[in-house]
Amino acid sequence: MPNQSLSHLDALSEVCRQLREIGGQLMQAKAESPADLQRTIPGLVTQSNQLFVALKARNRQTYNHTRATKQATTDAKLQMDRQQLGLQNFHYERRHLEKEIQKCEEFDSIYQDINLVPVEEFMARAPAELTSIMDPHQLMINRLNFEMSERLRMEKEQNNQHELQSKLLSENKRAKAELEKLDGQLEAFLKGSIPLQESLKLPIETERKQSDTARLLPIPLFVLFRHALGYSEAFGHTITVDIQGDAATAAALLQSQTASSLPSSPAQQSHQRFLAVPVTSMSAALLAPRLAHILERQGSSAPSTPRPTHDRDDDEGGLSAKKHKARHGSLGLDQFYKRHPLEVVITINKDDTPQSHPILKLRFAYLANLNIVVVAPEECAGILYLDKRDMLGNLFPGDTGTESPNPTNQFLFNGEDAFEFDALQANGHAYHWAQHLCGLDFASTPPQQPDVVGKWVQEPGLPRRVYLAKVIEVVRVRRRGWKQLEKQLESLRMFLVEGLGFGGGGDGPDVLC
Template sequence: MEEGMTSDGESHRLTHSSEAGQAATAAYEMLRETRDSAEEIVSRILAVKRQGLPKSQLGELVTQMFLNFVSLRQANRSILLEEDRVKADTECAKAPVDFAIQQLHNSTYEKNRYLKAIKACQDFKSRYPDIELVPEEEFLRDVPEEIKGSTASDDAHKLMIKRLSFELFQRKELCKHHEALEERKKSLLETIANRKKFLSSLPSLLKSLKKASLPVHSQLGLPQTKKLKQHHLSELLPPPLYVIYSLLAAQKEAFDDDIDVEIEGSGKDAQCFARQQAMNDCGTSSNLEKSRFEDDAPDDDDDGQKMRKRSKKVPGGQHLEKAIFLEFHPLKVVLHVYDDETLDKKSDKLICLLFEYIMKLNVVCVGIESSDERLDDILCNLFPDDDGLELPHQSAKLAVGDKPMFNERKSLRPYKWAQHLAGIVFLPEVSPFLSGHENSSGEITGSIDASNIHSMHRLQNRVPTILERIRTRVKARLAHISA
């Protein structure tokens, strides 16, 4: 019934609205026509005044203008009445919308209340939420009789209580087992502590044992202590000297050659150098250059005379820079070469060579440890074009500059064969093919071809070749001197 009435009222309202809309359209058309008529009358009045026509025509035009004003007031009133009607219809239509919005808010509130109640029910925690019980079949199989009792299988509450009791029983057993394991762990830790204490005191015991066994080693002639010391020192050698030491030691051990190789120098200084090198590799370089520049910088309290005195020490600074470039590694390799033709080995020592390493230039120098001046230049030109007066590779020359580092009075020189023996490989400054001459056919022939260079390098890199040439030259020199 209400729905029928609502539909009839809605249709009546729509019909009334359509009729009102047509009336408003007619009022707007009337307003537009009246405005056009008023504009035409005003234009005619202005034309009469401009043309000077009789004023009797103006009275008729004024009357028509007044009629147009009346029409304008009537159209304006119709429009205002239509506006009031539209506002009234809007107010009438607003009430159902407000009612629908209120119903929507009520529905949303009830929905949120229901969702909150559902979430509270879902988040409700029971008394045993976090206990993971064993499956019921396993419980019925493993439960002891004192816990199982005479519980009916259909009583879920009592069955849950029995299962919780069984869980408590298992956890108590696990706690007892955990305590037993803790006791065992404690005893094992005590045993480990005692053994660590024994191991910490073991080096001192071994040191005292080693000290006590030294007389026995000396009586039996066992060089084990010296070998061990040499082994420790070899770990502190720079790579080039270590290569030379390993090659010479391998030559002596493999071929029983009449040579002796040993390492001399300060092990403590070598350790300090190795530690400093490790710090430099980690990015913490030493402040030697900074301190040197700070020492050379003038103080604010010094006068001009002191400045002039300090400026006279420039040559000493050059000698200091040269000394820095010629700074050798604390350790050196000593090679004793004996005559291999005598029956009694090591009865006649021919020469003693010293191998030292210049750290700044990455160069190995060789010298003779002898007071006999007749053997000072015995190593000069041991191989062709190798007098040892120049640095072997270009990088060292660029680092030093034009300052002479070696001369004929020094027996310690950077021979090329020593660099090859130490594993320092470098290219020649000028290609051998560029140093040749042009033959009759127009081809350039070098004095030394690539195969000869390779074979020469292999000869200089071999220990037997070097030892053979040294022995031959020393024997020839001694024979010439004795003759």
């Protein structure tokens, strides 16, 4: 193919060769026989002219071939450029499609944010015509349709429940109004029956007021009150139990707590301990009308019983209080020893007979921030020389009441300094037996010592619970012992000692000189 397309080049080479041969012949003739040169030249010129004509023809043929080749090359280049442009267009379209595919793959559709039911649940609950298709795309569409139908069904059911709720709320509101009206009628009836109760000597109103006040007690004192009240009803004249303090303040405290419904902060959790029943949204609604009646009755009643305070001003107590103030500040201690407005007072009689007289009163108070109960004895009949506040010390072996039985109180100052309980500022002692009577069980127990009453633990790690009957028995024994000691102190004060044999003789008392 290349030889055929370039055959004129071979013919051109042949013409040039023949011209070179004629030139050679002319030069040879000139050199060999100059005389014959003139006869030889015309023939050679004629041959050369023919060859030059042929050379021009071959030159024209070469020019035409070159121009045709250039045109073919140009056409081929244009064709190649068109093909290259088409290829670039194809690549551009491919990249565009790839970007569109990537956008589609990365597109966040709204169905991706819908919490669809799991596939297993869909397969179990959906109809067969929706679950029989295995194509992922169609399966997703079926899941979306199933989800929409389920949500529409649930929305309809929710609307029905809202209608039922509104109906029940209206019925409850109407019933509540009727109950409030009935409550007012009962209050009026009870007030009208007070003269009849006084004539028949029935303590119905007194017990009702006491029951209303008991609702305001904190849980530990409420437990003690119910325990002591049951003991008093069972054993008659053994003890009497009463609630003293500012009931109006306690009711206002409870009302403020019900307003906040549920405690969230540490301060609200501390106030929550004041309540005999933990506050919930339901109990808040039930207690609100009752609290209003209690506040109204307390506002019209006599002033509350004042709480007695210790009058001990000895050096040891004063130094102890000063140490606390210097170490932790008076403001913090006032908060630690803050009492609940209501207190439980148990009066212990001498014996179980109706004619028995009171021998001792025990006042129980609750310190909410320390979560402990303190006890202070009062009105110890017949005790003149001994300090009545020491009567309950070591009532059970090792239980002095001078340390907080709650182990968590040691960390009130974030580990910087241990908290030291002060019975003077608490206006009472924190005995372990008092915590048990109030339902407060802590891990700590008082130190073990040899005793005549019985140890706090029967076996290592097994605490013995103290019951109210045991406490009353031990208090009576302690009071009789103190009474004998009072007699001896009175004898010493009068300089009289029986049976010591100082002069005199006989059966009468001897006189100390």
